[in-house]
Amino acid sequence: MVETVTSDDEDALAAVSVLMRDFNEEYDEPSPEPEVLAEILRRRIADGNATVLLGRDESGGPVGVAVVRLQPSLWGEALEAYLAELYVVPARRGQGFGRELLTAVLDTSREAGADYAYLITSEDDRLAQRAYEAAGFRRNEGEDGPIMWAYEQDL
Numbered sequence: 001m002v003e004t005v006t007s008d009d010e011d012a013l014a015a016v017s018v019l020m021r022d023f024n025e026e027y028d029e030p031s032p033e034p035e036v037l038a039e040i041l042r043r044r045i046a047d048g049n050a051t052v053l054l055g056r057d058e059s060g061g062p063v064g065v066a067v068v069r070l071q072p073s074l075w076g077e078a079l080e081a082y083l084a085e086l087y088v089v090p091a092r093r094g095q096g097f098g099r100e101l102l103t104a105v106l107d108t109s110r111e112a113g114a115d116y117a118y119l120i121t122s123e124d125d126r127l128a129q130r131a132y133e134a135a136g137f138r139r140n141e142g143e144d145g146p147i148m149w150a151y152e153q154d155l
Contacts, residue, residue: 023087081109
């Protein structure tokens with residue numbers, strides 16, 4: 001089951017924040033403490049700058065999270081959806097939770113007015129690549145084309 005997290009849902013925000021911290025720890029990335037992250041997410045949801053989806057298992061336990069950022073397109077009137085985060089706890093991978101979250105990401109993005117979705121993943125994360133391709137995403141540089149590089153800089 002996937003639910004859209006609202007800015008006033010303390011329990012869901014707490015669960016999402018722990019999942020996102022776990023995600024960053026799994027990949028050796030820095031992360032704020034869950035309480036700090038919950039407050040950041042609360043503001044992003046409230047101001048319309050993020051859609052946060054929480055995946056739960058049959059018993060209601062949190063098993064995954066997706067965060068989507070919607071922005072106006074430069075090429076038309078529709079929005080573009082950037083899948084900023086997608087995480088399923090390791091013990092629950094391969095059980096359909098990621099697919100369910102991806103479906104919800106695409107559905108909620110379309111409902112919000114997006115006509116395009118994109119994401120970035122690493123070259124060596126073959127499991128994620130297969131999941132994204134199974135959901136209909138395609139490498140936009142071509143099947144055998146060059147690898148695209150994502151750059152970042154702290155400001």
